[in-house]
Amino acid sequence: MSDRFNTTRRIFLAASAAASMLAFTATGQAFAEDKxxxxxxxxxxxxxxxxxxxxxxxxxxxxxxxxxxxxxxxxxxxxxxxxxxxxxxxxxxxxxxxxxxxxxxxxxxxxxxxxxxxxxxxxxxxxxxxxxxxxxxxYSYFAILYNPDKVTTPPTSYADLWNPEYKGKVGVSDNLHVATSAVAALVGGGSMTDFTPGQAKLLELRDKQDVQILPSNEAVAAAFESGDIWITINYVARAYSWRQSGLNIERAVASEGAIPIxxxxxxxxxxxxxxxxxxxxxxxxxxxxxxxxxxxxxxxxxxxxxxxxxxxxxxxxxxxxEQDRLIRLDDDYLMQHETEILDFWNREFKG
CATH class of the missing domain: 3.40.190.10 (Periplasmic binding protein-like II)
Structure with missing residues (x-):
């Protein structure tokens, strides 16, 4: 009885030791408790x-x-x-x-x-x-994206999109109507809690700059590649992706500050x-x-x-x-005026 008990005990201890060994990864760290x-x-x-x-x-x-x-x-x-x-x-x-x-x-x-x-x-x-x-x-941030072969003086301000030298070569994404409206507001003397002054700047971009309103971010990239546009505003993460695919594009952080998403x-x-x-x-x-x-x-x-x-x-x-100068969109303002901003974009700016 005693020998059989001792044998059983040795087998149990050996099995326990093996189980303990299995509770460690290859780096010697124990597996975490199931949470x-x-x-x-x-x-x-x-x-x-x-x-x-x-x-x-x-x-x-x-x-x-x-x-x-x-x-x-x-x-x-x-x-x-x-x-x-x-x-x-x-x-x-x-x-x-x-x-x-x-x-x-x-x-x-x-x-x-x-x-x-x-x-x-x-x-x-x-x-x-x-x-x-x-x-x-x-996160990423809204910046000025441009073709350095065409725009040889690096932009410094969002207002550079209204530079007559780039007439007909400015493009914006229809998908980014909120951020683009925010940029126009900054250029027009408005703020993140008042986009109204930017409305005149958007109409000026349309009427004086012959801006190209492109249906998507992918269409913006295609227009850059074809040379149809030279300059835009978009998120730097997009520029990174486009550059990875071979697009010749640079970024400039505007003096007004970067707008994060x-x-x-x-x-x-x-x-x-x-x-x-x-x-x-x-x-x-x-x-x-x-x-x-x-x-x-x-x-x-x-x-x-x-x-x-x-x-x-x-x-x-x-x-x-520049991180300290990030200009955050005002969430409360956008919730209250989102329909109004989109309505102006569709009816006045695009129309």
Whole structure:
């Protein structure tokens, strides 16, 4: 009896030791405790692929989370946030939206408050991009893009688009009517809370500069390639992508200041795994995740401690002094006047 007990005990101890050995990765780190599933409602394509590689697999899974991507459109995501507001549980733990769309959801009261307690990495976020209802995951900024072979004196101001030398060679994207209207407002003496002075500048761009209003950002790139336009205003991430595909294009940060666009992450108040959602937001702000998006898509890190390689910094970077001068669109103003801005763009500027 005693020998058989000792043999059984030795087998049990050996099995326990083997199990302990299996609880370590190749680097000698123990597997993390299972912390449940985190469902993220995100964009697909390259965005989703990069997010999966740099956040889901590189950070969250080693910490013990199983991440499931719920690929959907902006409209579908907003609809879910609205319709699931009164439910006990949301269908996802993390939502990704552009900044203005996220602000609209915050005004509905469906998003959890973000603090340094539940998302410690918030302390590293660029001050001009911080918000209490979300974290900025990636951002780019509106700048002057131009063909250096045609525009030989680098632009310094948004007002350079109204330079008579470029008549007939200025193009703008129809998709960027809000940001373009904001630029016109700055040139016309308005502000981020008053676009009205920019209306006259838009009409001047149309009537005196023969501006080309192109249906999409892809059409802007095609017009650059063909030589139909020489200068535009657009996000630097676009310029990075176009340059990667062989387009001869440079950027200039306007003296008036850069206008940022951020894609943000938030946790619904009724998220089924709220702790996991906050952990995901924190992981997305880690330097390695931020640099991964910069290298692949040309979007800048939203944190101050993610150091880009020198070549990438030269291509898309915004110096700290320019980060301090970022001109944020006013979310409240846009919510109140969005229809009016679009109506003027379609009926007066395009019409």
């Amino acid at each position: 449940g599933t985190v469902i993220t409602s995100v964009f697909g394509g390259d965005y989703g692929d990069i997010l999966r590689a740099t956040v889901d697999e590189a950070i969250m899974e080693p910490e013990g989370y199983d991440v499931i991507q719920d690929i959907s459109s902006t409209e579908a995501r907003q609809t879910k946030l609205r319709t699931e507001k009164m439910r006990a549980r949301s269908s996802f733990d993390v939502a990704v939206l552009a900044d203005l769309s996220m602000y609209q959801m915050a005004k509905l009261g469906v998003l959890s408050e973000v603090t340094e307690e539940n998302v410690p990495r918030v302390s590293a976020v660029i001050p001009a991009l911080r918000k209490s209802h979300s974290v900025p995951q990636i 951020a894609f943000e992450m938030a946790v619904p108040k009724n998220a089924p795994n709220k702790d996991g959602g906050f952990a995901y937001l924190n992981a997305a702000l880690e330097p390695e995740a931020q640099i991964g998006f910069a290298a692949k898509m040309g979007y800048l890190p939203t944190v101050t401690d993610a150091e880009l390689p020198a070549e990438l910094e030269a291509a898309i970077g915004l110096p700290p002094e």
